[in-house]
Amino acid sequence: MGAIIEIKGLSKTYDGGFTALKSVDLTIEEGEILALLGPNGAGKTTMISAICGLVKPTGGTVHVGGHDIVTDFRRARELIGLVPQEITIEPFETVGNTVAFSRGVFGKKRDDARIEEVLRSLSLWDKRNSKNNELSGGMRRRVLIAKALSHDPRVLFLDEPTAGVDVTLRKDMWNLVRQLRASGVTIILTTHYIEEAEEMADRIGIIDRGELMLVQEKSQMLSQLGQKELHIELAEPISELPPALAPFDVTLGDGGHHLSYSFDRSAERTGITRLIAALADAGLVLSDVSTRQSSLEDVFLRLLEEHGA
Numbered sequence: 001m002g003a004i005i006e007i008k009g010l011s012k013t014y015d016g017g018f019t020a021l022k023s024v025d026l027t028i029e030e031g032e033i034l035a036l037l038g039p040n041g042a043g044k045t046t047m048i049s050a051i052c053g054l055v056k057p058t059g060g061t062v063h064v065g066g067h068d069i070v071t072d073f074r075r076a077r078e079l080i081g082l083v084p085q086e087i088t089i090e091p092f093e094t095v096g097n098t099v100a101f102s103r104g105v106f107g108k109k110r111d112d113a114r115i116e117e118v119l120r121s122l123s124l125w126d127k128r129n130s131k132n133n134e135l136s137g138g139m140r141r142r143v144l145i146a147k148a149l150s151h152d153p154r155v156l157f158l159d160e161p162t163a164g165v166d167v168t169l170r171k172d173m174w175n176l177v178r179q180l181r182a183s184g185v186t187i188i189l190t191t192h193y194i195e196e197a198e199e200m201a202d203r204i205g206i207i208d209r210g211e212l213m214l215v216q217e218k219s220q221m222l223s224q225l226g227q228k229e230l231h232i233e234l235a236e237p238i239s240e241l242p243p244a245l246a247p248f249d250v251t252l253g254d255g256g257h258h259l260s261y262s263f264d265r266s267a268e269r270t271g272i273t274r275l276i277a278a279l280a281d282a283g284l285v286l287s288d289v290s291t292r293q294s295s296l297e298d299v300f301l302r303l304l305e306e307h308g309a
């Protein structure tokens, strides 16, 4: 699959002089789920808004499906569905009309069968005659997604799709996003929830203070940056580390019962074999051994720390 979005040197300085995006380069492949992760105010919404033509870039270019978002705005915008952070739907309109109307806004011919399909895929068909203000918050979010999908976009932007949504609805949303991806839609979502990125994304981009610090396959990010920890329970407690363990960066805890050792999974030599041999040489008897993989959260916090340094 080829690139659906190409971003080169994208910058945005707001009127007041604040630079929210600093020369971002990014290529998004058709059919992928990309999660943009970053703290409050990092520039995620600015980036999405610039791609969708809601915010005028002050530098760089963005092409969507080969169309420049400034000089060929209509063609580029037609390919995009945007689910904004804020719930913005007409309260007294019915669900069915809201979604059908949105299709018309993009100049697409009325297509009742397609609208039915979209509503059914989001479990909104039974609610088609309900007014938006009669729906729960989760359902309203679904209406926003249905609206964004009504004109058959090839790219869907979800700006914090699960902010303020409970755990069950969040999982529903994840399933929905996966179904959409299976139907060929490229999805870009912003989130504060690392769990969400870890669960759903193919690739993850980390934004901080307007800079795209890193974009990587999720699995690669975890394995390259992720440290692993080896946890060892000792059958008998020890009061201090034996000299044989001095070359290793081992920490003693839990009243002398517990040893922990951090290692880099991707390193050629993790040191585990030598450590275990040293433990045996020191006459220590192990009652349990386990490892813990660092989560995306650990990776993210570490990166932000490094960036702040």
Ligand SMILES: Nc1ncnc2c1ncn2[C@@H]1O[C@H](COP(=O)(O)OP(=O)(O)OP(=O)(O)O)[C@@H](O)[C@H]1O
Residues within 6 Å of the ligand: 014, 015, 016, 018, 019, 020, 038, 039, 040, 041, 042, 043, 044, 045, 046, 047
């Ligand atoms: N219209 C505007 N004028 C001036 N500054 C703005 C404007 N919109 C956003 N900003 C600033 O740009 C920075 C990036 O904001 P943005 O909304 O893109 O961040 P975000 O990563 O989406 O944050 P959040 O996770 O809180 O939604 C913030 O410091 C914000 O205050």
